[in-house]
Amino acid sequence: MISVLYVDDEPDLCELGKLFLERSGDFTVDTTTAARTALASEKIETYDAIVSDYQMPEMDGIEFLRAVRENARDIPFILFTGRGREEIVIAAINGGADFYLQKGGDPTAQFAELAHKIRIAVERRQAKNALKDSEHRFADIINFLPDATFAIDRAGHVIAWNRAIEEMTGVPATEILGKSDHEYGLPFYGEKRPLLIDLVFSDAEEIRKKYPIVRKNEDKFISEIYIPRLYGGKGAYLWFIASPLYDAQGTVVGAIESIRDITDRKHAEGALSESEQRLNDIINFLPDATLAVDRSGRVIAWNRAIEEMTGVPAAEMLGKNDHEYAIPFYGARRRIFLDLIFTPDDPVIEEYSQFSKEKDTISAETSLA
Template sequence: MVFPEPAEEDPIQADYGIIDWNDGKKPMEIQAVQDAALPGYRKSISVLYVDDDPDLLDICKLFLEESGGILVDTIPLAPQALERLASARYDAIVSDYQMPGMDGIAFLKEIRARFGTVPFILFTGRGREEVVIEAYENGADLYLQKGGDPGAQFTELERKIRLVVDQRRIRTELVESQQRVADIIDFLPDATFAIDLEGRVIAWNRAIENLTGIPKEGIMGAGSFSYALPFYGERRPILIDLVLRESRETEEKYQNLRRKCDKVIADAYVRSCNGKSGICLWAIASPLRDSKGRIVGAIESIRDVTDQKQIEESLRQTNKKFNLLNNITCHDILNQLTALLGYLDLTGERLTDPETRGFLENVILAADKIQSLIRFSRYYHDLGADAPEWQNLREVCMKAIHGCEGVTVAYPPGDLDIYADPMLEKVIYVLFDNALCHGKHVTEITFCLKEPEPGNGVTIVMEDNGAGIPDDEKEKIFGRGYVRDSSLCLFLVREILLITGITIRETGTWGKGARFEIRVPPGGFRFISSV
């Protein structure tokens, strides 16, 4: 057989020249030569046609191969075809029904038993309904009855061959894709599982088997919140379910729960899991989507952070003790400085020599500086002493500014929570105190929100109608050495906010008022109405 040469306009011919595809080779061997010689060339479909009628074998082979892209091997008997299939692979098999020795149905059964799901088309003159039913019951992909116009008949056979091969390819690619995803999930270092929309477990990787002691075989396909049992000892919604449906009751069972785009992240404490007591878990859950972006389930990854939490708690206790010692020491030093300054004042009243009084005033200034630095260090050591927490912005502002007279305050909306250091109230107080102390004639302070941009967080604006801040000082005011009359400088304000990634800058106009923009990153805020 001679493989069809490329048409003159085919760029393959120009690139590779005319190749003698035949050289005495069988179609399957020809295809292998073609695939090796022309990388990227579309592979032909290899077909094994079995029929005891030699005329039909010849005419069918001629029609199919002239259609282009199909290579046909012909064999007259089914037992011979089975021998060939033991050493060669075909994309599709076409078989007659009535043949000596083994009919098409028996041949089909052998193929399914020995060679799996290779596409099979029954091509026969027998059109009885029971034959068609039996063929489909035993795994035939399609059925085509012989007879009628030969051209139309073989054109339809060609169409069916291409159809079953494409369907097989799509199924194979889908299975391979699903297997790749399953393998990725299975070998993830974090304990991971997935559920479908009905809550049935569809993935349970090795890491979660080790964490829970539950083998994959014991939970795959299980529903009714079975995945909660290893962690909580009861069937109930957990973090993964919050991806598919919101529940305030479920959210309240977690610590530090936050949403980032379509993901839900939280910490959890588990009393017992797989024989281990007192486990701290970090978990993240997100939707599973199909190729069209539709949600078809959810996936959750869990990490045992018990050791990390214990280290954090040890550091917290160490810092607490250190801060206590620091506060006691600072308190004692401040008491001594107060006494020292008092004695210096009394000494100054008794000195008459101007030069000596000048020296004494320098000593008093140095003591004041030491006193200011010690107060600064006391506040600085409080940074990060306690874990960040969710705080309602309006409530924090009202506590910080409570009792102020002579200034009209427009508070922020009441539905915004911020994840920040517990010293957030001190931050608001300092900003307010700075406005009163240095704004000269402040009578109005307004809090508002800039329109949040998708993926860019939310910006809180605090502005007043005072004197404002000169352009050349807008960044200097956040410097460590820039301490005016406030007990807590803006340097520490910035440091407190940065603990949870919050930034602050001054954008007001000199002469018209100060304006502070506080930007909270994604995941660091939530609107109560959407929780």
């Protein structure tokens, strides 16, 4: 049911309009003969639409329209008047009227047309409000994300810029929303330039070249890069993922990019790599033939002494698994003494003599033909 406020200084026309509109069963109509009375009513905020005459004493329909709009009311407003002068039509449109209808002719036809215009105006407002609600929910979701995130429409205008990216770049959303022409590149590179997000619209080689490597997973683009100007010149390693935004019909209407600061991870990886290198140097320095494997059985160390013993260079053995390390000794993939660390009850223990264990270290002897 659509609630309508009908304002006309002629009481008979108010009653006639109420009768015609409510007869369809789609409308409930309240009437008043003065615009000022309508504005003073607290109920004005509750109506789905306002229909107003133009020529009325004290306040005409255009003044009434402006007063409604000045109070931030987006209620659908239809000027329904016997006056058809061009300047009135222009004033109504400029003032924010949804429709302008001229009275006259067959009452049944003119009120049927009025009912039609009211329905259209109300549907437009509902659609507009639904879109606003959807955009607000989208913005709330984006702001809730822990990763720095922004989104653009098909024209490249920034439509979302969340709190995390404000903190990362120092650029508030109010300064970037609505901007285009690759302005979102400025906080990262100091110049307007395409980012990973632009690959969503055009998988261009000149954009890919700006990144050390770009991986594509279905419709998503993923990359990493170091950007020295971030955080006031401290710099940061960033991980990016960009993907399309679709409408209900599956059409790409925009793109979204999330950015994660992986500086700590990169530093940890660097420290681990240095640690592993030091371990390898120590293992290589050992005079005894030595190998090491990880929990999955992958060879992670193969020193020079074992290269000399087996004739297998480290380059051919490192990274291998599935007991490949046994082949130089037994000519086949099989469990050896090393595997007792992970499976102490393995029958392979029977092949060794002088077995001893001290805490987590085991030793034994065997002979190979």
